[in-house]
Amino acid sequence: MEGVSSIVAAPRKTSEARERLLSIASELFYREGIHGVGMDRVLAEAHVTRATMYRHFPGKEALVVAYLEREDADIRSRFTDAEQQVPDDATGTDRVDALIALIADDIERHHTRGCPFINAAAEFPDASSDVRRVVRRHREWFRDSLRSMLEGAGVAEPDEVAGSLVMLRDAALVGGYLDGVEVARPAFVATARLVAHR
Amino acid sequence: MEGVSSIVAAPRKTSEARERLLSIASELFYREGIHGVGMDRVLAEAHVTRATMYRHFPGKEALVVAYLEREDADIRSRFTDAEQQVPDDATGTDRVDALIALIADDIERHHTRGCPFINAAAEFPDASSDVRRVVRRHREWFRDSLRSMLEGAGVAEPDEVAGSLVMLRDAALVGGYLDGVEVARPAFVATARLVAHR
DNA sequence: ATCGTAATAGAACAATCGTTCTCTTCGGCG
DNA sequence: CGCCGAAGAGAACGATTGTTCTATTACGAT
Numbered sequence: 337m338e339g340v341s342s343i344v345a346a347p348r349k350t351s352e353a354r355e356r357l358l359s360i361a362s363e364l365f366y367r368e369g370i371h372g373v374g375m376d377r378v379l380a381e382a383h384v385t386r387a388t389m390y391r392h393f394p395g396k397e398a399l400v401v402a403y404l405e406r407e408d409a410d411i412r413s414r415f416t417d418a419e420q421q422v423p424d425d426a427t428g429t430d431r432v433d434a435l436i437a438l439i440a441d442d443i444e445r446h447h448t449r450g451c452p453f454i455n456a457a458a459e460f461p462d463a464s465s466d467v468r469r470v471v472r473r474h475r476e477w478f479r480d481s482l483r484s485m486l487e488g489a490g491v492a493e494p495d496e497v498a499g500s501l502v503m504l505r506d507a508a509l510v511g512g513y514l515d516g517v518e519v520a521r522p523a524f525v526a527t528a529r530l531v532a533h534r
Numbered sequence: 535m536e537g538v539s540s541i542v543a544a545p546r547k548t549s550e551a552r553e554r555l556l557s558i559a560s561e562l563f564y565r566e567g568i569h570g571v572g573m574d575r576v577l578a579e580a581h582v583t584r585a586t587m588y589r590h591f592p593g594k595e596a597l598v599v600a601y602l603e604r605e606d607a608d609i610r611s612r613f614t615d616a617e618q619q620v621p622d623d624a625t626g627t628d629r630v631d632a633l634i635a636l637i638a639d640d641i642e643r644h645h646t647r648g649c650p651f652i653n654a655a656a657e658f659p660d661a662s663s664d665v666r667r668v669v670r671r672h673r674e675w676f677r678d679s680l681r682s683m684l685e686g687a688g689v690a691e692p693d694e695v696a697g698s699l700v701m702l703r704d705a706a707l708v709g710g711y712l713d714g715v716e717v718a719r720p721a722f723v724a725t726a727r728l729v730a731h732r
Numbered sequence: 733a734t735c736g737t738a739a740t741a742g743a744a745c746a747a748t749c750g751t752t753c754t755c756t757t758c759g760g761c762g
Numbered sequence: 763c764g765c766c767g768a769a770g771a772g773a774a775c776g777a778t779t780g781t782t783c784t785a786t787t788a789c790g791a792t
Binding site: 743 | 763764768770773776777779780782783791792
């Protein structure tokens with residue numbers, strides 16, 4: 337195994353083991369559901385011991401929250417990155433189409449098992465739990481960020497259109513999982529275009 | 535096997551205990567998630583003993599399947615009932631609007647915790663499981679039934695519109711749960727109208 | 733050299749998971 | 763009447779749940 341060999345290995349502020357743990361946990365929670373994956377499984381596959389895990393996280397739910405927060409951060413950076421790559425002379429229509437394609441690509445590439453937040457919420461019925469708090473925060477960010485993008489693209493009634501696009505993305509994520517991308521993607525793109533370019 | 539003993543409409547108790555069991559299980563599974571509710575809890579609240587439960591169902595998953603099948607049947611009958619109440623002289627536009635209102639009402643009245651099928655699928659990642667089979671069947675029925683209704687209402691391109699409405703209902707169910715009906719309902723109705731009456 | 737932190741290793745915890753078992757009781761029908 | 767199936771009551775199963783514990787090793791900073 338690694339660790340002993342490299343001498344110049346940096347002390348890593350963010351604990352090598354913690355990273356392995358969170359990374360494996362994220363994959364397992366997403367692919368197989370949260371209650372469906374036990375800590376034993378996570379620890380075994382991450383090659384991390386219980387003591388180490390409980391030093392980094394107070395419990396399983398905290399690990400779930402960390403998983404969702406990382407997912408949230410990943411999506412945010414993917415969106416802001418892509419936003420900055422849009423040329424300044426792009427028309428409003430181009431911007432909207434790019435946004436729609438961006439959402440579709442994100443679903444196709446990173447979310448074949450549906451929406452991590454919707455799925456997590458299905459398993460955590462307590463609306464006051466930390467998990468649901470993260471879900472709410474993510475959704476608020478997405479709606480707000482969408483509205484300001486649409487506003488920037490000169491879309492009339494950006495509030496209403498943002499509301500519609502939030503719905504359509506939710507549906508595309510669900511549909512991509514349950515019906516397949518080949519069905520969900522074209523339906524999403526066509527409907528989103530129709531709604532945004534009215 | 536079941537007895538064909540009696541000639542005159544067998545009293546078919548439909549087993550009082552079985553009904554209690556399935557009814558309580560459905561409510562608990564929907565409201566708190568499937569893996570989140572143990573059999574002990576179900577049996578205690580339904581006042582049914584383990585032996586009785588295992589005589590009616592081979593195991594927990596079979597109970598889950600029964601819960602989803604009942605949900606499917608309930609939704610189907612609600613839709614066909616409402617469909618028959620539309621007057622014969624209703625215009626295509628009226629029919630479509632009635633359909634949209636019907637979907638919105640169903641969500642507001644019976645599905646404040648989201649879509650039972652989407653939620654169940656989040657907890658059952660195995661696409662070949664019985665649970666996922668029921669989910670697929672329900673979604674296929676809904677899409678087909680929507681398409682034929684739209685066709686009957688004289689909507690152009692009923693296939694595309696049906697696809698859009700399936701998406702929007704998924705989103706409205708999810709949004710009703712996570713964002714609240716007061717946000718989700720108007721967004722759904724407005725977007726659905728826009729899409730269907732283009 | 734020593735202290736503190738991080739990680740490993742593994743035993744053990746009570747609680748709950750879904751499931752199977754035996755034994756008794758009830759109620760309707762032949 | 764006797765019979766049989768449905769339901770109740772409850773003990774018990776092994777497995778797994780999430781969590782806590784002690785003991786040991788490695789490495790960097792003081």
